[in-house]
Amino acid sequence: MGSFCYHTFPASSHRLVSDFSQGFKSPKLPYLSNQQERWFSRYQGASKVFAYYGLRAPPYKLDALEPYMSRRTLEKHWGGHHRNYVEGLNKQLEKNEVLYGCTMDELVKLTYNNGNPLPEFNNAAQVWNHDFFWDSMQPGGGDMPKLGVLQQIEKDFGSFTNFREKFVEAALTLFGSGWVWLVLKREERRLAVIKTSNAVCPLVWDDIPIISLDMWEHAYYLDYKNDKGKYVNVFMNHLVSWNVATGRMARAEAFVNLGEPKIPIA
Amino acid sequence: MVRERERERGLWMALRSVSRKAIGLRLVHKHGFARGLSSTGFSLPEFSLPDLPYDYGALEPVIMAEIMKLHHQHHHQSYVTNFNQALLQLEHALSVADSPTIVRLQSSIKFNGGGHINHSIFWKNLSPIKELGGEPPKPSLGSAIDTQYGSLDALIQKVNARGAALQGSGWIWLALDKEQKKLSVETTANQDPLVTKGSALVPLIGIDVWEHAYYLQYHNVKANYLKNIWKVINWKYASEVYEKNCP
Numbered sequence: 194m195g196s197f198c199y200h201t202f203p204a205s206s207h208r209l210v211s212d213f214s215q216g217f218k219s220p221k222l223p224y225l226s227n228q229q230e231r232w233f234s235r236y237q238g239a240s241k242v243f244a245y246y247g248l249r250a251p252p253y254k255l256d257a258l259e260p261y262m263s264r265r266t267l268e269k270h271w272g273g274h275h276r277n278y279v280e281g282l283n284k285q286l287e288k289n290e291v292l293y294g295c296t297m298d299e300l301v302k303l304t305y306n307n308g309n310p311l312p313e314f315n316n317a318a319q320v321w322n323h324d325f326f327w328d329s330m331q332p333g334g335g336d337m338p339k340l341g342v343l344q345q346i347e348k349d350f351g352s353f354t355n356f357r358e359k360f361v362e363a364a365l366t367l368f369g370s371g372w373v374w375l376v377l378k379r380e381e382r383r384l385a386v387i388k389t390s391n392a393v394c395p396l397v398w399d400d401i402p403i404i405s406l407d408m409w410e411h412a413y414y415l416d417y418k419n420d421k422g423k424y425v426n427v428f429m430n431h432l433v434s435w436n437v438a439t440g441r442m443a444r445a446e447a448f449v450n451l452g453e454p455k456i457p458i459a
Numbered sequence: 460m461v462r463e464r465e466r467e468r469g470l471w472m473a474l475r476s477v478s479r480k481a482i483g484l485r486l487v488h489k490h491g492f493a494r495g496l497s498s499t500g501f502s503l504p505e506f507s508l509p510d511l512p513y514d515y516g517a518l519e520p521v522i523m524a525e526i527m528k529l530h531h532q533h534h535h536q537s538y539v540t541n542f543n544q545a546l547l548q549l550e551h552a553l554s555v556a557d558s559p560t561i562v563r564l565q566s567s568i569k570f571n572g573g574g575h576i577n578h579s580i581f582w583k584n585l586s587p588i589k590e591l592g593g594e595p596p597k598p599s600l601g602s603a604i605d606t607q608y609g610s611l612d613a614l615i616q617k618v619n620a621r622g623a624a625l626q627g628s629g630w631i632w633l634a635l636d637k638e639q640k641k642l643s644v645e646t647t648a649n650q651d652p653l654v655t656k657g658s659a660l661v662p663l664i665g666i667d668v669w670e671h672a673y674y675l676q677y678h679n680v681k682a683n684y685l686k687n688i689w690k691v692i693n694w695k696y697a698s699e700v701y702e703k704n705c706p
Contacts, residue, residue: 273679315626368570369649370627370670391627410628410670411679419533419671 251327282316318392331434338435517587538574573650586693596694633664663697
């Protein structure tokens with residue numbers, strides 16, 4: 194028997210908390226003496242605590258995004274769907290020790306297995322995707338990006354309006370369930386709008402996502418029924434967090450050389 | 460005098476037939492493409508939304524009226540509309556031999572056309588509880604199910620398990636392989652019709668597991684939707700299709 198622990202881990206550490214020293218399921222160690230083995234197995238049986246990944250709460254209260262995304266949606270989406278993905282992932286990791294000990298990013302890439310996803314991929318990627326999505330929104334969001342992000346958008350799309358059109362179009366032409374992303378492509382060193390199906394995310398291609406939008410029906414059906422257009426526009430106008438995007442861009446620039454900065458001449 | 464009039468009539472008839480052809484060729488659809496008889500006499504079909512064989516509220520409490528209304532009037536209707544539009548664009552692309560466009564349109568045709576096909580079957584698969592909904596299948600489909608799966612319940616468990624495991628959007632099918640005369644449980648992704656899983660497969664029962672089919676009522680508990688929908692499944696329709704293909 195095992196119990197799952199739902200700590201709210203800080204964003205950077207999805208690693209297993211190391212002071213849970215008891216009850217790790219470990220392979221049989223052949224060099225232990227009989228007495229040590231007996232002690233080990235008795236200790237293991239005592240109280241097994243498996244804590245792999247926790248359900249991280251969004252950085253705002255569940256009703257903070259009203260009236261654009263209702264509390265009921267967040268309760269069902271975060272408390273139901275996202276939680277199920279976390280619990281499902283923990284259950285799967287319990288059986289598969291090889292995958293133990295990765296950060297979330299690593300786990301997603303590993304389980305994607307270069308296009309032949311392992312059974313854990315769906316849960317792992319969806320946990321990552323939803324964490325990213327909640328962070329991509331904020332109460333009082335929308336409006337326009339500033340400074341570096343705006344500059345890069347204008348450089349790669351021509352204008353913010355053009356980018357917005359492309360983003361909305363991608364969202365509305367997605368077949369089935371999936372996500373829309375503003376992503377910084379590592380190889381091409383430019384921003385792009387991409388759409389992915391089901392649980393796939395740009396991490397698997399080693400690109401750096403900047404913002405995302407959940408286009409699974411469960412994300413908007415309770416609030417907007419089948420009016421996808423309204424949902425996407427509301428997201429762009431009132432929910433998307435360009436502050437977070439700026440932070441992500443700044444971090445991305447440490448990995449991707451976007452060229453000389455434009456230093457204004459005094 | 461008579462000959463003159465005859466000649467006039469002849470000219471007049473010729474003019475009329477020419478102008479009719481001209482009008483036919485110049486029949487411009489609102490999207491700007493010509494619809495009508497081509498030189499081979501082929502005319503593009505225009506699909507339309509089929510009516511439901513029951514009221515929107517007839518499947519309560521299993522599926523609420525609001526879901527049925529949205530599902531039929533919005534989702535299915537948009538598949539029909541977009542399907543027709545894609546076919547029109549395909550016709551134009553074919554007429555000018557534009558291969559990239561012909562190929563590019565395939566995904567839209569598969570998605571929207573598949574959506575139309577699948578939902579048309581779905582409405583017939585359902586029936587109000589007071590009428591045929593939930594009544595177990597009679598032989599020969601009933602005995603085929605018992606032979607192959609042990610019991611109707613076993614089949615239902617299998618279908619529900621596959622449905623619960625389906626990731627993303629899609630459909631679960633009870634399919635008949637009409638060549639091998641065998642039943643099978645299949646899943647298709649998005650709006651792919653059953654034939655994409657095998658050309659000999661005939662759909663007997665299809666269950667829509669896109670979230671729009673149940674979200675307003677069952678929220679994220681897909682399992683409850685799958686458990687309850689069997690109360691309104693129309694086995695009579697499935698039996699008829701089965702007997703037609705397995706006489």
